[in-house]
Amino acid sequence: MQKASGNQPSKLLIGVTIWFIITSFVHRPLPKGFTDGVMDRFSMHLIEPILRITYYWPAEYLCPNAGCRLTLTRAVLSTLSKVIDPRNLFDRHPTMQLSTEYFDGVRVRVYQPKGNKTSDGAVVFIHGGGFVMGSTEIYEGLMRRMTKMLNMMVVSIDYRLAPEATYPGGLHDVERALTYLINNAAVFGLDPTKIVLMGDSAGGNLVAAVTQRMRTVKGVDLAGQVLLYPLLQFHNLQTESFRHYYRDFMGFALVDPYSLAFYYMWYAGIDVNKHPELALSAISNGHVSPKVHDAVDDLLDFTSIPSSLQHDNLPAILEPKENSKAIKLLEQRLMDPSFAPLIQRNLTDLPPSFVMTCQFDILRDEGVLYAKRMREAGVPVEWKHYDHGFHAMLNFHNELFIAQEALSDIVSWVKRLLETS
Ligand SMILES: *[C@@H]1O[C@H](CO)[C@@H](O)[C@H](O)[C@H]1NC(C)=O
Numbered sequence: 001m002q003k004a005s006g007n008q009p010s011k012l013l014i015g016v017t018i019w020f021i022i023t024s025f026v027h028r029p030l031p032k033g034f035t036d037g038v039m040d041r042f043s044m045h046l047i048e049p050i051l052r053i054t055y056y057w058p059a060e061y062l063c064p065n066a067g068c069r070l071t072l073t074r075a076v077l078s079t080l081s082k083v084i085d086p087r088n089l090f091d092r093h094p095t096m097q098l099s100t101e102y103f104d105g106v107r108v109r110v111y112q113p114k115g116n117k118t119s120d121g122a123v124v125f126i127h128g129g130g131f132v133m134g135s136t137e138i139y140e141g142l143m144r145r146m147t148k149m150l151n152m153m154v155v156s157i158d159y160r161l162a163p164e165a166t167y168p169g170g171l172h173d174v175e176r177a178l179t180y181l182i183n184n185a186a187v188f189g190l191d192p193t194k195i196v197l198m199g200d201s202a203g204g205n206l207v208a209a210v211t212q213r214m215r216t217v218k219g220v221d222l223a224g225q226v227l228l229y230p231l232l233q234f235h236n237l238q239t240e241s242f243r244h245y246y247r248d249f250m251g252f253a254l255v256d257p258y259s260l261a262f263y264y265m266w267y268a269g270i271d272v273n274k275h276p277e278l279a280l281s282a283i284s285n286g287h288v289s290p291k292v293h294d295a296v297d298d299l300l301d302f303t304s305i306p307s308s309l310q311h312d313n314l315p316a317i318l319e320p321k322e323n324s325k326a327i328k329l330l331e332q333r334l335m336d337p338s339f340a341p342l343i344q345r346n347l348t349d350l351p352p353s354f355v356m357t358c359q360f361d362i363l364r365d366e367g368v369l370y371a372k373r374m375r376e377a378g379v380p381v382e383w384k385h386y387d388h389g390f391h392a393m394l395n396f397h398n399e400l401f402i403a404q405e406a407l408s409d410i411v412s413w414v415k416r417l418l419e420t421s
């Protein structure tokens with residue numbers, strides 16, 4: 001004890017010095033308005049460089065191809081999530097019962113608060129990660145927190161990921177697990193009309209697609225959907241929110257247009273590891289055929305984004321650098337609303353919806369537009385825009401007040417919805 005405490009000041013000094021050297025290398029001021037409050041900005045000034053050092057730079061500078069970048073990113077994020085909150089490694093929790101189960105062959109994590117009334121309803125959660133990464137493990141902390149806040153059963157689905165399983169593999173997994181839960185609701189003491197589907201980012205894509213598809217299935221009445229900074233289209237990567245990235249966020253370890261292009265193409269079943277040029281063509285929208293434009297452009301009117309959200313001085317829209325192979329490979333997908341839910345023409349009869357969008361997110365505009373289009377179709381929509389929020393911020397619910405506030409908003413909406421339904 002004596003010895004250890006005697007050592008500490010010098011260790012601390014060395015630590016601080018190393019930290020100082022590292023930070024002076026990697027420090028980049030965050031753009032104005034990116035999170036608010038001194039504490040959150042301080043936290044992000046630590047978190048973002050850590051992400052940059054641990055996966056973004058190594059992936060960028062050491063990897064020869066997209067497959068390597070994906071493997072590395074998956075491994076680092078999975079490790080980080082364990083290091084950040086090692087409590088999640090233990091399958092024990094004083095206030096809830098945790099289990100890993102298989103719903104019709106699909107792996108799920110089930111969180112049941114002790115002393116719960118499952119009859120109050122349940123949330124089925126679809127994690128994000130661009131269709132290519134993420135897992136119930138990485139979301140363990142967020143799910144536990146949400147279960148506690150909701151005091152309701154939560155089911156988190158480990159759907160299959162691309163490129164190993166391409167579209168519609170993951171989508172079908174979600175549908176299978178959800179259908180199983182509905183059909184076996186009695187086993188859980190659950191009222192099957194009180195299920196809310198929720199997902200973030202690419203998980204939001206799957207939620208939107210499944211919610212649209214389930215409308216016509218007899219005996220299924222989802223109580224609601226929660227779309228958290230959802231990914232809803234792959235037709236226009238030159239919207240304002242995408243161009244905002246090029247103005248303010250190039251090189252930050254935040255969701256970027258390049259990764260998105262690779263991930264969405266992988267989901268579509270295209271081998272961008274061998275053919276990176278196909279993904280790169282999407283950056284300038286050179287992957288969209290005239291036929292697709294004719295079929296869906298009226299559904300993708302991004303000029304209708306409220307002027308209050310507009311960014312000034314954005315870089316000009318790029319001229320499409322057309323790639324005929326990408327155009328051909330994607331034509332069918334880009335006209336399929338289950339692949340890109342924003343191009344669903346018929347949005348009537350969708351359940352009450354909560355849509356969260358963030359100002360600092362390349363996907364902002366598609367979320368805003370979907371909320372607007374659903375409202376116009378008569379769907380009860382609560383659209384909540386976070387002026388200082390950023391993509392994937394809920395993953396930092398332990399570190400950031402802004403993420404905790406958003407989480408409270410989401411939980412209150414779900415509770416209110418299920419109490420009144
Ligand atoms: C509530 O959750 C527990 C597990 O913590 C479960 O055993 C029990 O059946 C649930 N209660 C009801 C009323 O469904």
Ligand SMILES: *[C@@H]1O[C@H](CO)[C@@H](O)[C@H](O)[C@H]1NC(C)=O
Pocket residue numbers: 215216346347348349
């Ligand atoms: C839209 O979808 C609903 C089913 O959810 C259906 O009842 C309705 O007829 C559809 N409307 C059109 C114009 O296709």
